[in-house]
Structure formats: C-alpha cells, structure tokens
Amino acid sequence: MSVLVNKDSRIVVQGFTGNEGTFHAGQMIEYGTNVIGGVTPGKGGTSHLDRPVFNTVEQSVKEAGANVSIIFVPPAFAADAIMEAAEAGIGLVVAITEGIPTKDMIMVKEYLRGRNTRLVGPNCPGVITPGEAKVGIMPGFVFKKGTVGVVSKSGTLTYEAADQVVKAGLGISTAIGIGGDPIIGTTTLEAVQLFMNDPETEGIIMIGEIGGSLEAEAARWIKSNSNKPVVGFIAGQTAPAGRRMGHAGAIVGGAEDTAAAKMKIMAECGIHVVDSPAVIGATMATVLGKVTA
Amino acid sequence: MNIHEHQGKEILKSFGVAIQEGIVANTSDEAVSAAKKLTEETGTQWWVVKAQIHAGGRGKGGGVKLAKSLEEVKEKSGEIIGMQLVTPQTGAAGKKVHKVLVAQDVYYPGPSETSEFYMSVLLNRQSGRNIIMYSTEGGMDIEEVAEKTPELIYKEEVDPKTGLLPFQARKIAFNLGLSGTAFKEMTRFVTSLYKAYDTIDAALFEINPVLKTSDDKIIAVDSKVDLDENALYRHPDYAAMRDVREEDQTEVEAGEYNLNYVKLDGNVGCMVNGAGLAMATMDIIKLAGGDPANFLDVGGTANAARVEQAFRIILKDPNVKAILVNIFGGIVRCDRVAQGIVDAYKSIGEIPVPIIVRLQGTNAEEAKKIIDDSGLKVYSAILLKEAADLVAEVLKK
Numbered sequence: 212m213s214v215l216v217n218k219d220s221r222i223v224v225q226g227f228t229g230n231e232g233t234f235h236a237g238q239m240i241e242y243g244t245n246v247i248g249g250v251t252p253g254k255g256g257t258s259h260l261d262r263p264v265f266n267t268v269e270q271s272v273k274e275a276g277a278n279v280s281i282i283f284v285p286p287a288f289a290a291d292a293i294m295e296a297a298e299a300g301i302g303l304v305v306a307i308t309e310g311i312p313t314k315d316m317i318m319v320k321e322y323l324r325g326r327n328t329r330l331v332g333p334n335c336p337g338v339i340t341p342g343e344a345k346v347g348i349m350p351g352f353v354f355k356k357g358t359v360g361v362v363s364k365s366g367t368l369t370y371e372a373a374d375q376v377v378k379a380g381l382g383i384s385t386a387i388g389i390g391g392d393p394i395i396g397t398t399t400l401e402a403v404q405l406f407m408n409d410p411e412t413e414g415i416i417m418i419g420e421i422g423g424s425l426e427a428e429a430a431r432w433i434k435s436n437s438n439k440p441v442v443g444f445i446a447g448q449t450a451p452a453g454r455r456m457g458h459a460g461a462i463v464g465g466a467e468d469t470a471a472a473k474m475k476i477m478a479e480c481g482i483h484v485v486d487s488p489a490v491i492g493a494t495m496a497t498v499l500g501k502v503t504a
Numbered sequence: 505m506n507i508h509e510h511q512g513k514e515i516l517k518s519f520g521v522a523i524q525e526g527i528v529a530n531t532s533d534e535a536v537s538a539a540k541k542l543t544e545e546t547g548t549q550w551w552v553v554k555a556q557i558h559a560g561g562r563g564k565g566g567g568v569k570l571a572k573s574l575e576e577v578k579e580k581s582g583e584i585i586g587m588q589l590v591t592p593q594t595g596a597a598g599k600k601v602h603k604v605l606v607a608q609d610v611y612y613p614g615p616s617e618t619s620e621f622y623m624s625v626l627l628n629r630q631s632g633r634n635i636i637m638y639s640t641e642g643g644m645d646i647e648e649v650a651e652k653t654p655e656l657i658y659k660e661e662v663d664p665k666t667g668l669l670p671f672q673a674r675k676i677a678f679n680l681g682l683s684g685t686a687f688k689e690m691t692r693f694v695t696s697l698y699k700a701y702d703t704i705d706a707a708l709f710e711i712n713p714v715l716k717t718s719d720d721k722i723i724a725v726d727s728k729v730d731l732d733e734n735a736l737y738r739h740p741d742y743a744a745m746r747d748v749r750e751e752d753q754t755e756v757e758a759g760e761y762n763l764n765y766v767k768l769d770g771n772v773g774c775m776v777n778g779a780g781l782a783m784a785t786m787d788i789i790k791l792a793g794g795d796p797a798n799f800l801d802v803g804g805t806a807n808a809a810r811v812e813q814a815f816r817i818i819l820k821d822p823n824v825k826a827i828l829v830n831i832f833g834g835i836v837r838c839d840r841v842a843q844g845i846v847d848a849y850k851s852i853g854e855i856p857v858p859i860i861v862r863l864q865g866t867n868a869e870e871a872k873k874i875i876d877d878s879g880l881k882v883y884s885a886i887l888l889k890e891a892a893d894l895v896a897e898v899l900k901k
Contacts, residue, residue: 365780
C-alpha cells in the first residue's frame with residue numbers, strides 16, 4: 212500500500228512535447244513510472260518518447276486507460292488543462308505548473324467541487340511512491356521505500372526531509388508536495404488523512420510554511436484523530452511580516468500566519484515540532500523508536 | 505504588484521467607481537496648475553496634497569496636507585515632494601516622495617453628516633473564493649478594529665459562478681446603516697468595485713476610507729490596489745504602472761537575473777535553491793546564532809552565471825559577515841553548482857567574508873571534492889546539520 216500513486220497508476224502527461232514535459236516525462240519513465248502517453252493538442256497520432264501522443268485527455272483515457280495526469284502546461288493554459296483532465300474522469304491530477312493566475316485557480320476550485328477528481332498542486336514537485344511511481348519533478352534516487360509519509364508545501368525542503376529520513380535508516384511510503392500557492396487542490400489535512408488511513412505508513416512528516424491556515428487545520432484534526440506519530444516543521448521562523456518569500460502563499464498576514472503561532476498550535480495538538488530543519492529525519496527515527504546506532 | 509493611489513483610482517474610475525478626483529504633480533509648480541484645473545473641473549475650494557508612495561499611514565507621517573489657498577498648495581507640495589516620508593509601514597528609513605496627488609476636498613459641508621467606512625476585496629484562501637470585507641469603522645487602522653471591535657467587521661463571500669449578486673450589494677449597504685440616495689449609491693459603488701477587482705486580476709483592494717459625502721455620494725477617498733503578478737501578462741497596460749523607484753534597488757536588480765531576493769537586516773547571507781528550503785536555511789542561520797541578511801532563491805537552474813550574480817548581490821550588503829550556500833541538487837547537479845561557485849569566486853576576486861557551502865543530492869561527493877580541491881577559503885559540508893555547525897563556528901571567530 213501507499214497513497215495516491217502506485218505501480219498500477221497509468222499516467223498521462225499534459226504538455227508532453229514541450230521542454231519541461233519532455234525532460235520530466237523522460238525522467239519519470241526512466242524511474243519506472245507507467246507513463247502511458249501524453250497530450251499535446253494538434254499532435255495527436257504521433258509518437259513521443261516511444262509513447263503515443265493524444266489530442267485530448269479523453270482519448271488518453273478511452274484508448275490507453277489513463278487514470279492519473281501530470282501537468283506541465285504553461286501557466287496561461289494550465290487551468291484549462293486541469294479542468295479538461297477532470298472532465299475526462301481522471302482521478303488524480305498533479306499540476307506542476309508555477310505561476311497560474313489566482314483568478315484561474317478560483318475557477319478551477321469551483322469546477323472541481325462535486326467531481327471525483329483530486330488535484331495536487333499547482334506549483335508543486337508532485338507525488339512519489341518510491342519504487343513504484345514518480346509523478347513529479349523530484350530527484351527519484353533520494354526517496355527510498357519505507358514507512359514514513361511526507362506532506363510538504365515546499366519542493367527542495369521535501370527532498371531534504373526525505374534524504375534525512377533515509378539517512379536515519381527509515382524510508383518513504385509516499386511523499387506529497389502540495390505546493391505553495393494561495394489556492395491549492397489537496398490540503399495538508401487531506402494528505403494527513405490519506406496517510407492515517409494507509410496501513411503501510413507508520414509515521415508522518417508535515418512540512419509547512421508561513422502564511423495561510425493549512426497546518427493549524429491539520430493539527431486540530433490530528434489532535435483528535437491521530438493514531439500515528441507526526442513530526443512537524445514550519446519554514447519561515449525568521450521571515451518578516453508582509454513580505455512575500457518566494458511562494459505567493461508565503462506571506463505573513465495575520466497573527467495566526469506566523470511560524471511561531473503555527474508551531475505552538477501544532478505542539479499543543481501533540482505533533483513533534485522541530486525548530487531546526489536539520490533534525491527532521493532524526494526526530495522521526497526517535498519517535499518511531501527506530502534509532503540506528 | 506503594488507501601484508500608487510492615483511493609479512489605483514484611475515483604474516477604479518474606469519469601472520464606474522466614484523472616486524475623490526485628483527491630478528498628479530511632480531513639482532510644486534505643477535501642483536498649483538493641477539489645483540487650478542481641479543477647481544475648474546470639480547468646483548473644489550480647498551485641496552488635499554497627498555504624497556504618492558507605496559505605503560499606508562501617509563497622513564501620520566506628514567505626507568497628506570490640506571491646502572486652503574493656491575499659495576498653500578505650492579508651499580505644502582514643495583514640502584512633501586522630495587521628503588523622506590516615514591510611516592508605520594515604511595520602516596525607519598522611510599521612502600522618498602517623488603510625486604503628489606492634488607485631490608479635491610470631499611469633506612465639504614452639506615445637508616447631512618459625512619461618514620467613513622472601510623472596504624476591501626481579497627481572497628479567502630480557505631474557501632478559494634473572493635470576499636468583500638467591510639466595516640462601519642472607516643478611516644482607522646483595520647487591524648485595530650479587528651482586535652478591539654471584531655463585531656464591526658463584516659464579510660461577504662462571492663460565488664465565482666455568479667459574481668456579486670444584487671442582494672449581496674444591498675446587504676452591504678444595509679449593514680453600513682445607509683438609506684435613501686446613499687443606499688443606492690453604495691450598492692452601485694460596491695458592485696462596480698467588485699467588477700473592477702474581478703476584471704483586472706487584482707490580488708487586493710483596500711479602500712479606506714470609503715466616504716459618504718454630505719450630499720450622499722459614495723466615493724473612494726484612498727485606494728490601495730495590489731495586482732496578481734501571475735496575471736500581468738493579460739494586462740500590459742497595468743503592468744506598465746510598475747514604479748521601480750518604490751522597490752529595493754537590489755531586489756529589482758536581482759529580479760532582472762531571475763533571482764528571487766528579499767533584503768533583510770541580519771549578518772549572514774544565504775543562497776538557496778527553492779523557496780521553502782531558503783526559508784528553512786534562514787531559520788538554521790538564526791538557530792546557529794546569526795541573523796539572516798536575505799532571502800535568496802536561485803531557482804532550478806543554479807548555473808555559474810547565476811551563482812556569480814547571486815554572490816555579487818549578497819555582497820552589496822555591508823552587514824554580511826558570512827555566506828551560507830545551501831543547494832539540494834535534484835535535477836541540478838551539485839558538481840556543476842560547485843564549479844559555478846569556484847568560477848564565481850575567481851571572477852569576483854577576493855570575497856572578504858567566509859563562505860560555507862553545503863551541497864547535497866546528485867553528485868554531492870564530487871561537488872565537495874571540487875570545493876575542497878579548489879584551494880579556496882570555503883568551508884564545505886554535506887549534511888544540513890554540519891552546515892549549521894559551521895555557521896556557528898565562523899560567527900564565533
């Protein structure tokens with residue numbers, strides 16, 4: 212078991228023949244991910260990376276059984292691509308694209324209400340279940356198979372955490388990069404719930420950032436529903452208020468937005484909160500009682 | 505992207521939102537001509553001279569003054585243009601005023617009392633929908649109202665499928681205690697305001713105060729307009745409103761090289777790939793006994809040219825006593841980054857502060873070897889913990 216993606220996932224790449232799509236689809240295939248083909252409107256019927264190219268997502272579902280989509284479409288067209296995947300009945304859409312206008316995402320969020328499509332991202336590194344499927348842009352070799360689930364708003368910080376987990380003698384069940392934009396599909400809470408229900412996951416690492424209330428929301432649910440240890444870190448303890456720190460969502464607005472406020476709420480809810488991002492892996496090993504000498 | 509009050513008002517007006525009229529002036533002579541013209545157009549007898557900078561609280565710092573004669577317009581605009589305006593939002597250094605808005609006086613006497621309201625439009629991140637936030641307590645600091653009298657702040661969420669509906673506009677006008685002409689004016693005001701927000705891809709509107717005049721007009725006396733940078737490609741006319749003089753010059757320069765840089769007040773510079781890891785690295789610096797001098801995300805392609813540019817930008821800050829480079833190589837190969845650092849070092853010449861380089865991920869071992877063999881005075885690390893310890897060690901020296 213694992214969550215969201217596994218060896219049975221059949222992945223279609225939207226924006227398949229562009230630079231980003233080509234490079235990362237190639238990396239995903241090399242990793243062993245079951246990429247069934249891609250979509251580039253107007254190039255249907257051709258072949259790319261030894262896989263078929265379709266004109267529409269619907270064709271990729273009907274003709275090749277796609278059930279997961281990854282999106283590398285440029286920002287101006289990405290919202291349309293997400294909605295096309297949902298309309299075609301794709302169950303999981305992973306949007307890598309950075310820089311989608313907020314107004315477009317408001318529309319996407321509305322469109323997805325009541326549909327059976329889960330969105331991860333946008334502006335995220337994607338999802339990986341080690342040894343089974345890499346649906347994202349993360350360096351696959353960092354993630355070794357194991358029992359720790361990772362949910363994170365940040366890309367490279369996810370790799371950092373996974374690396375520490377592996378070096379601490381543990382491994383990853385699935386890592387989910389949810390993205391750092393103001394409007395995202397899957398929230399921290401939803402990712403945590405998936406891991407709580409996954410028999411293979413024994414511990415959860417939750418990495419947040421300043422801005423928004425996703426971590427506090429997840430923490431409050433964990434307090435009354437958790438049956439697994441959770442280690443948490445919030446990046447941006449030293450970030451000044453009112454300044455945007457790279458991610459559009461990473462800006463301290465109100466009092467609840469700060470790293471200190473989030474860490475306090477998380478600690479009160481029983482999460483093992485670490486001050487330093489250098490001890491995420493070691494702390495997980497300690498709370499799972501699996502410290503290697 | 506922030507724009508000036510006068511630019512925000514121009515946009516609002518183009519959507520039919522009633523505003524306090526005004527004309528921009530770059531000198532005190534221009535201000536006098538503007539005042540004369542404004543009187544011809546609006547009949548105003550007095551004028552308000554308002555400093556145009558990207559920060560709120562301008563009145564508190566002496567950046568907004570009433571002038572009751574053309575002589576006073578000349579005198580007061582002369583004082584404000586060129587001044588270093590310090591407000592609660594600018595920081596101690598303040599901001600230089602390059603231009604003023606000469607605006608009509610809207611607090612003239614009339615049949616009824618004037619009243620001031622607060623209104624903003626913004627995204628509710630939890631629901632993924634826009635909300636109109638408004639209050640009877642206008643003209644005041646809204647954070648203070650939220651703290652002391654939260655019951656006086658109302659919120660109206662907008663369904664993106666329908667936009668703001670007429671009943672919602674009426675509800676807002678009722679909650680603000682309006683009736684008669686002012687009530688109708690307010691429904692028109694808020695409807696146009698939301699239409700503007702939605703159409704121009706705004707990220708924030710804050711109108712404080714919204715004024716009910718003594719003759720029952722509803723007008724925007726101030727405007728704070730923030731535009732969604734990701735959507736500027738759809739609005740080249742608004743994108744052209746950017747005033748780089750209002751931004752930190754080093755940050756502007758960094759942006760030209762696609763480096764995401766934010767200047768801070770500390771003593772340890774940092775260069776990182778990825779926004780989350782960059783913030784985490786700032787936190788590491790603090791825990792090691794230093795203070796971060798900046799946020800700097802070099803992005804996904806940390807090649808030699810960008811690394812060199814990043815070093816040059818960090819070194820412009822005289823407070824920097826050490827630099828921590830933290831790269832987690834995924835797609836980016838660490839050995840290439842290491843070579844970039846060595847090349848940058850040689851190209852810049854003597855870098856006067858100690859540099860700690862932590863490269864982890866793809867080809868990290870090879871990268872460490874390149875750094876160690878280069879003969880440069882650079883401390884290298886592989887684990888984040890080691891890098892943190894090296895920062896602490898360097899700062900003790």
